[in-house]
Each structure stands twice: as structure tokens, then as C-alpha cells.
Amino acid sequence: MKGLICILLLLGFSVFSIQQQEDGGLGENEVSEQLSSEDGKQKLASTDSQQNCHLCFPDIHAALRGLTAMITEQKANNQALELRLRDAEKAAEQQMFLLEELNKKNDALSNLTQSQVEELRKDNRDKEIAFSAALMQSSSGNIGPFTTDITLTYRNIFTNIGNAYNPITGIFTAPLKGAYMFHISLYGPASQSIPSTIGIIKNGQLVVMAHAHQAQNVVNSSKGVALLLEVGDVVYVRLFANRRISDNQNNHNTFSGYLLFPSRG
Structure with missing residues (x-):
């Protein structure tokens, strides 16, 4: 993060220098002094940026490791959810099958004539x-x-x-x-x-x-x-x-x- 801030500051200064030259507000000596000053600043900024970047690397690696762990955990949670979803779908299919069988039996019973019902009752009585x-x-x-x-x-x-x-x-x-x-x-x-x-x-x-x-x-x-x-x-x-x-x-x-x-x- 610190290295990124350094890069943005350099870009901002370059834009400012170009704008000043276009406005014609600086002389040759002033431009030379400013360039010398800016060279020193750039070297200092470059040195600070490298140091800061070296300081950032451990944080980046730790963040990457944490992100990898989060992704792995999320994949495991997704797999568990998929298994539960499959089990729920199977249970729903079984319940639908049983419901369809019950509906078929109810339809068959509702279509029986009165004589058929009496015949079934007689058949059951004969078995008692x-x-x-x-x-x-x-x-x-x-x-x-x-x-x-x-x-x-x-x-x-x-x-x-x-x-x-x-x-x-x-x-x-x-x-x-x-x-x-x-x-x-x-x-x-x-x-x-x-x-x-x-x-x-x-x-x-x-x-x-x-x-x-x-x-x-x-x-x-x-x-x-x-x-x-x-x-x-x-x-x-x-x-x-x-x-x-x-x-x-x-x-x-x-x-x-x-x-x-x-x-x-």
C-alpha cells in the first residue's frame, strides 16, 4: 500500500511540472534547480518506495495466505451445502413417489362401483x-x-x-x-x-x-x-x-x- 502511494505522488509531480512548463512560468535556471531538486526527491522517493515495498511484502503474503484459507473453507462449505441439497432432493423425490402411489390408490378406490365395494367387504369377511x-x-x-x-x-x-x-x-x-x-x-x-x-x-x-x-x-x-x-x-x-x-x-x-x-x- 505504501509503495502504491509513492508511485501516485511521482505521477502527480510530473503532471504538475508539465503544467508549469506549458504556462511559461519558470526560467531556465529555475527549471534546472527544480529538476535537480526533483531528481533528489525522486531518488529519495524511490528509496522510500523500495523500503516500503519490502515492508509490504510480508503483509501481502499473509493476506494471500488468509485469502487462500478463506477460499478453501468456502469450497468445503459449498461442497457440504451441495451434499445437503442432494439429500433434500432425494427425500423430496421419495415423498413425491409415495404421494403419487397414494393418489393412484385413492383414484382406484374412488372408481370402484358399489357392487365391487360390497364384494371386497364380503371377501374380507370370508377371511375373518x-x-x-x-x-x-x-x-x-x-x-x-x-x-x-x-x-x-x-x-x-x-x-x-x-x-x-x-x-x-x-x-x-x-x-x-x-x-x-x-x-x-x-x-x-x-x-x-x-x-x-x-x-x-x-x-x-x-x-x-x-x-x-x-x-x-x-x-x-x-x-x-x-x-x-x-x-x-x-x-x-x-x-x-x-x-x-x-x-x-x-x-x-x-x-x-x-x-x-x-x-x-
């Missing part, structure tokens, strides 16, 4: 299958032992959505092809010689068994299983020969099942 029942409705007592296996009839109905369970026969008949979950609980009097054993049967074949046997107090057990059933497959509970269970108003022995999900095809 669940039941749960206990052995005895009001009485209490033992069941068994018998000399042969028997099918237990759970008559105290808690739930029978879809009416796939028959409380008269004790048999569940699958109305839809799909995966079903079944659960049984067992309770009986303790006996040294008579155990308590029941099992879940699918189409005449034993799937899982609940068994308990001890000499004192009472016995209990439970089992559950998920089965893939075709339309018309039957599931029920069997009390095995020479076995005994009991029940009362507390509904210890239960049989439950429900549709997990229908299968296609």
Missing part, C-alpha cells in the same frame, strides 16, 4: 376366521377314562367368527386354504395309574400331543401348532384311551384356532 371354546358350559366333572380314543366336543363357545368350528361334533373345517394356528390346554386330576393325554388331530393324523402325569394334586399341560390347510381339511382334539381330564366353571380345558393368512393358488 377364529374360534375359542372350553369343554363344559355349566357343569363340572371328569371325562374318561374310555377304552377307545374319543373326539372331544368343546361346547362352551367364547368366539366362533366364520362358524368354521362345530360345537356339536368338536371339528374345525377349513373354509379357506391358508395357514392356521391352533392351541389346546389340558387339565386333570392327579392319579398314580391314570395319566392325562390329548392331541391335535389333522385329517385323522396326530400332529402334537399334550401329556401330564403325577400322583398328587392336579396335572396340566398345553400345546400349539401352525398348520397349512386346504379347503375342507378338518382339525379336532382327541382324548386318548385310558386317559382322563376334568373341567369346571374355570374352563381349564380349551381348544382355539384362527386363520393366520390365506394362501394363493
